[in-house]
Amino acid sequence: MTDADPRHVLLADSIPFLLGQLGTHSAYRFTDLLAPLGIKPQQFGMLRILEAGGGRSQQQLSEALGIHRNVMVGLVDDLEKRGLAERRKHPTDRRAHAVYLLPAGREMLARGAEIAAGLEREITSELDAAERATLLVLLQKAAAGSGLLPGIHPGFTTERPDDSGCDAGR
Structure with a gap:
């Protein structure tokens, strides 16, 4: 650190602080980068989940994500209104609807994945390929040790104070 305020130097040696600092920065940055597409990180995350396991019921999706079914209904409603996903009769449970990604949703997902x-390249620009690979493994290990679900952001259902979402969707 160059020309750092001495009062802040101690925080620069704190792993939780650095993870929080970088996490907040990347979440806000991702929100800003997705804005021109008209989606929030939470919607991007839902598109990724649907791509990985489309055809699951809303109930199955809400259980897998650990979110309330009413939140799931709102997410699916929003994706349907945008023409990115659709509900269809569940193939084996006539009481349920399965949720599927539509072609426009796949296109949006591809554009969001590029972003x-x-x-990721921007955030890791100071690291070489080996360091990036090591960082990924260490972060995965730390996340697993903290009991976090792989690929599911713990803030999936939370909103940024300005209501633009804080889920990095990755």
Whole structure:
């Protein structure tokens, strides 16, 4: 650190602080980068989940994500209104609807994935390939040790104070 305020130097040696600082920065940055597409990180995350396991019921999706079913209904409603996903009768449970990604949703997901990859390059620009690989493994290990679900952001259902979302969706 150059020309750092001495009062802040101690925080620069704190792993939780640095993870929080970088996490907040990347979440806000991702939100800003997705804005021109008209989606929030939470919607991007939902598109990724649907791509990985489309055809699951809203109930199955809400259980897998650990979010309330009413939140799931709102997310799916929003994606349907945008023509990115649709509900269809569930193939085996006539009481349920399955949620599927539509072609426009796949296109939006591809555009968002390019943005996410660019953000990852931006954030890790000071690291070489080996350091990036090591960082990824260490972060995965720390996340697993903290009991976090792989690929599911713990803030999936939270909003930024300005209501633009804080889920990095990755």
